[in-house]
Amino acid sequence: MALIVQKYGGSSVADAESIKRVAKRIVDTRRAGHDVVVAVSAMGDTTDELLELAHDVAPIPAPRELDMLLSSGERISMALLAMTIHSMGFEARSFTGSQAGMITDSHHGKARIVDVTPVRLREALDEGAIVIVAGFQGFNRDTRDITTLGRGGSDTTAVALAAALNADVCEIYSDVDGIFTADPRVIPRARKLDRISSEEMLELAANGAKVLYIRAVEYARRHGVLIHARSTFSSAEGTYVLGEGMQAPRPSEGEAMEEPIVAGVATDLSQAKITVAGVPDVPGKAAEIFKIVAKSGANVDMIVQNVSAASTGRTDISFTLPKADASSAIKALAAEQSDVGFENLLHDDQIGKLSVVGAGMRTHSGVSAILFEALSAGGINIEMISTSEIRISVVLRGSDLAEAARTVHSAYGLDSEIEAIVHAGTGR
Template identity: 45%
Template sequence: MALVVMKFGGTSVANIERIRNVAQHVKREVDAGNQVAVVVSAMAGATNQLVGFVREVSPLHDAREYDAIVASGEQVTAGLLAIALQTIGIRARSWQGWQIPLETDTAHGAARITKVDAGRLVERVAGGEVAVVTGFQGIEPTHGRIATLGRGGSDTSAVAVAVALNADVCDIYTDVDGVYTTDPRIVPEARRLSRISYEEMLEMASLGSKVLQTRSVELAMVYGIKLRVLSSFAAPDSIKPVSIGNLQDLGTTVCSEEEIMEGQVVSGIAYAKDEAKVTILKVQDKPGIAARIFGPLAEAGINVDMIVQNVTPDGAHTDMTFTVGANELPRALQVLEKVKQDLGYLDVRSSADVVKVSIIGIGMRSHAGVAAKMFQILSDKGINILAISTSEIKVSVLINSDYAELAVRTLHEGFGLDAT
């Protein structure tokens, strides 16, 4: 007997027929003797409708009220799935975040889970009842208000519930059948990865591969929760029920590095289109200048990603290039305009016509020359690199967005990721 947490996203519960299908996936696990908690998102479209209502009332709205409103979507799905399960003879009840309680901090709209007080949940699940938990939300205990975890937050809810229940596995059912070496819409030769390390998945997620929310992977890594990415569109009886000691590799398993036998040097190619490039021309090159540029941006809550600094020929000035999220570009330019006097720069140029392409792989740690190979491959195609950033297991380059698909395809082939 295993304890399984199953998470189903919005497209997996988009209508009553799909919810019935989810119930069959759950039934398979229950019939195999497993204890089950299910975490559900809102029905596809429901959250957008609710967000639309909020924006129609006011573009500037109280985040606490926003949360109270949008959290209702998951409440509907949880109740409907509980009924669907009961209808096929499975004991089940819905749990809203505040009922568990799943506690969060006060950062409404993007709250972090602080504590899951799962005593009652553990008891009921141990008693054989399926717990259907609302994803995406918890309760902020100081004021007793509903707080949501931000888009994709149901993944994090699922991992938090898995941690609280000490689950054997957390299966994330989604509309794709796993994590791919790159986006199959761009590279038809992309292969599904049967295993990927938490670290690689984190880089993939943060670089725009939208399969899992970044925080859910972090949480799974910290607590050693094995994640599997599976397709909810697969026939329920085509998947083998979870069995401890014989946990099949279905879809993609996200696990610790040690559990991955043959680590490839590069596991995947990610790209992020929602980047914007800002260049500050001819800033005076004096000590502390970086702090005086990036300090005000940080205070305004703007995330700066890649940073490149060039000294101009005269030696007294520098050009500073960095990237921010494309949606944060207008605010970033405002901030820079405000501090122009203080910084004494010549001009600011910006462009959203850029894309960040990254190669990711834990094998890079022990292999030299991976970055050089990447630059060579791009150079061979005449693709100009605007900025570079690296981590232990990742190399990212910023390029003109016209070359995005070409770069991804060429790198995928060049690093031997194409399906044979």
């Protein structure tokens, strides 16, 4: 008998039918003899609807009250899920973030978990109940106020519960079958991975893969939680995300003795590129520029500085950032143009980023050569390059991204023989 934590996103509990399907799944796990703790998101678009209501009454909603408001979404879904299970003849009890002992700091809207004290959950488990916990929410011990964890909060709730309860596995359910070598909506021949290392998962998630949230994967890695990313629509095994020294419960059939060099290809169309042109090539200018950008609240990703043209003593600095952050960054930079002394600003929101991730890059040479050759053979121009220990990212024209991803996916031998089935919708 194992202790299994399961997380279901908003699309998995969007209506009465979906809730019944999820309830059946939970009951099946219980019937198999396991203890079950479930973290659940708000139904479908509830959170967006509540946000809209908030903005209807207050231009900038008070953060404490916004958290109070948003946390009601998971109360609804968790109570409905618990009563559904109850009506199937199983004991189920729902708990809010505070009842579950999900203690956070006081940063409303993006609170971080500081402690998990699941006393009531343990009691309920000891009494044979299935435990349902509101994802995405916690409470602060000092202010005694409700908090929310921000994007991907329910994944983090599930992983944190798994860590605190020392669960055998944390199953994160979504509308896809697991982690793929690429987004199946972009590359139909993407292959489901049986397992992936958490460091590779983090790089993929940071570079556009959307199945798991970085924060949850980080938390799992730090606390030794085994994540199993799988589909609500299928009973097939998904993908195990393995931290250092971890092993998947069952090795997959015909598994190679060595890890593949490349785990996957991630694509990202959410970024824009800003070029600060004609920057005086003197020490400290980059620092000046990125201090201004940081102060505007923008989250810079890739940075490339061209070699200075000796004749002018000036250089260009390009960087990428989320499209939504671009206008405030440009405004901030433009306001300081004379102080910094650059010549002009260029804004490009038609870029795409392609990343190849693989732990094998550490020990294998020639991994980047395959990427560059494949893109060159496809006639695709590279605009920026950046690398980490286990990743190579390139910025391309956004219109080239899908084609580039297919080419590169093939070049690394990742193509599956069959096309993946893609379901609609995404969770929170």
